[in-house]
Amino acid sequence: MEKMRVRFAPSPTGPLHIGGARSALFNYLLAKQSGGEFIVRIEDTDLERSNRESEENILSSLQWLGIEWDEGVDKGGDKGPYRQTERMELYRTYLDQLLQNGDAYYCYCSEEELEAERKELMDKGELPRYLGKCRNLGDAERECREKEGRKPVIRFKVTPGMVVTINDMVRNHVSFESDGIGDYIIAKSDGIPTYNFAVVIDDALMEITHVVRAEEHLSNTPRQIMLYKALGLQAPKFAHISLILGKDRTKMSKRHGSTSVVQYREQGYLPEAIVNFLALLGWSPEEEEEIFTMEQLIEKFSMNRVAKNPAIFDLDKLNWINGYYIRQTPVEKITKQAIPHFQKAGLVGDNLSEAELKRLEAVVGAVQTKISHLSEIVEKADVFFNDKLELAGDKELEVLKGEQVPSVLDLLTKKLEPEEELTVETVKPILKSLTKELELGGKKVYMPLRIALTGKTQGPELFDLIPILGLDGVKNRIAQAKELAGM
Ligand code: GLU
Numbered sequence: 001m002e003k004m005r006v007r008f009a010p011s012p013t014g015p016l017h018i019g020g021a022r023s024a025l026f027n028y029l030l031a032k033q034s035g036g037e038f039i040v041r042i043e044d045t046d047l048e049r050s051n052r053e054s055e056e057n058i059l060s061s062l063q064w065l066g067i068e069w070d071e072g073v074d075k076g077g078d079k080g081p082y083r084q085t086e087r088m089e090l091y092r093t094y095l096d097q098l099l100q101n102g103d104a105y106y107c108y109c110s111e112e113e114l115e116a117e118r119k120e121l122m123d124k125g126e127l128p129r130y131l132g133k134c135r136n137l138g139d140a141e142r143e144c145r146e147k148e149g150r151k152p153v154i155r156f157k158v159t160p161g162m163v164v165t166i167n168d169m170v171r172n173h174v175s176f177e178s179d180g181i182g183d184y185i186i187a188k189s190d191g192i193p194t195y196n197f198a199v200v201i202d203d204a205l206m207e208i209t210h211v212v213r214a215e216e217h218l219s220n221t222p223r224q225i226m227l228y229k230a231l232g233l234q235a236p237k238f239a240h241i242s243l244i245l246g247k248d249r250t251k252m253s254k255r256h257g258s259t260s261v262v263q264y265r266e267q268g269y270l271p272e273a274i275v276n277f278l279a280l281l282g283w284s285p286e287e288e289e290e291i292f293t294m295e296q297l298i299e300k301f302s303m304n305r306v307a308k309n310p311a312i313f314d315l316d317k318l319n320w321i322n323g324y325y326i327r328q329t330p331v332e333k334i335t336k337q338a339i340p341h342f343q344k345a346g347l348v349g350d351n352l353s354e355a356e357l358k359r360l361e362a363v364v365g366a367v368q369t370k371i372s373h374l375s376e377i378v379e380k381a382d383v384f385f386n387d388k389l390e391l392a393g394d395k396e397l398e399v400l401k402g403e404q405v406p407s408v409l410d411l412l413t414k415k416l417e418p419e420e421e422l423t424v425e426t427v428k429p430i431l432k433s434l435t436k437e438l439e440l441g442g443k444k445v446y447m448p449l450r451i452a453l454t455g456k457t458q459g460p461e462l463f464d465l466i467p468i469l470g471l472d473g474v475k476n477r478i479a480q481a482k483e484l485a486g487m
Pocket of ligand 1: 008009010011043199212213214217
């Protein structure tokens with residue numbers, strides 16, 4: 001397999017988006033699979049919107065997901081610097097080359113002039129584009145504009161009448177007519193290169209072999225290909241991966257819920273689950289199986305099985321995958337990850353004693369199979385932190401008023417009392433014996449017990465619950481249940 005050098009090139013203008021994370025993951029998988037390199041390059045030429053906080057968020061989110069890069073801002077590498085604002089001299093060299101070869105020119109048009117041109121074209125029903133007013137300015141005209149104090153941008157000269165074809169790894173052949181593309185800006189009036197220019201220089205100098213990025217960049221690609229040609233640089237292979245849509249088939253946005261990786265992290269999704277879920281957003285494995293570790297993804301991922309049509313972000317599926325990973329994780333580890341959620345809810349303090357930690361592990365173990373993300377754990381586990389029995393509603397009270405209930409509650413207490421230690425192993429047979437001795441069906445025994453101990457009809461298994469509550473806790477709740485039911 002050809003060794004791939006690929007990159008993820010985020011603009012640090014906000015937290016790492018789910019879509020960005022998916023692009024990063026696909027690139028990472030290709031690099032690892034082919035024994036190549038994965039590079040993270042920070043595209044911060046939009047000085048107003050770029051900030052270090054976003055950069056840090058993006059890098060720490062990638063790290064959290066386990067998407068490690070081989071070269072990047074903090075790691076270094078021999079094709080650096082890896083932050084575009086630190087590469088200005090390199091860009092200048094290539095801008096000069098284009099200007100000298102007559103492939104680019106200074107343009108002095110004002111915003112008003114450009115706006116008037118755009119409007120005129122649109123009124124005629126044509127594509128708005130720059131028609132090349134400054135293409136052939138003579139020295140005198142240029143000087144005159146300079147004297148007026150106009151600060152020029154640099155535009156690339158698009159050859160008219162050409163067809164640029166992209167051989168896209170996902171979309172096959174996609175053609176663009178150069179006539180639809182006006183001479184475009186490659187450096188702004190402050191000398192800072194635009195995305196389309198900087199990305200070409202960087203991908204070429206960093207020897208990127210494959211560019212895998214979001215579909216929204218497809219229309220930029222012919223512009224970039226023209227620059228590779230004009231500069232005599234080798235263009236990489238391209239793959240444009242489809243948009244991520246919400247379930248209503250509109251572009252994934254805040255309306256659909258959380259969009260950044262850090263939000264999912266805060267809600268208690270596990271990185272393994274997010275990675276697994278992201279891989280399935282566009283890529284489909286050969287087999288039915290849907291659960292994959294990073295190692296398995298590295299082995300199985302293939303661009304051939306990346307779909308052209310949009311990927312649908314299905315939160316139910318993410319919850320299902322996350323629930324699976326939560327169940328698979330050892331209780332000690334899940335407890336550690338759940339502690340911040342308990343702390344946030346004020347249920348545990350900062351420094352847990354050994355005994356508190358053990359109890360918390362038991363609590364987590366009792367609800368671990370019942371949650372799809374860790375922030376749900378607080379609600380599911382509230383019964384262990386609140387001694388007051390609160391009935392969920394009238395239905396529960398009705399059950400407690402059943403005529404068999406006093407004997408159920410009393411027999412349980414009687415059987416628990418002599419036990420030296422309440423554990424899952426000692427409680428299980430006791431629970432079993434209740435139905436036999438009372439000659440009652442399970443529903444008549446276990447439902448009132450559950451309600452007496454938790455106030456709800458659903459929750460942790462009774463054999464998990466009782467050892468955690470302890471004999472005193474059980475008795476205390478049973479007393480409250482009796483009072484509520486008027487026994
Ligand atoms: N900075 C661009 C973005 O965040 C990168 C696009 C590309 O991968 O070329 O959208």
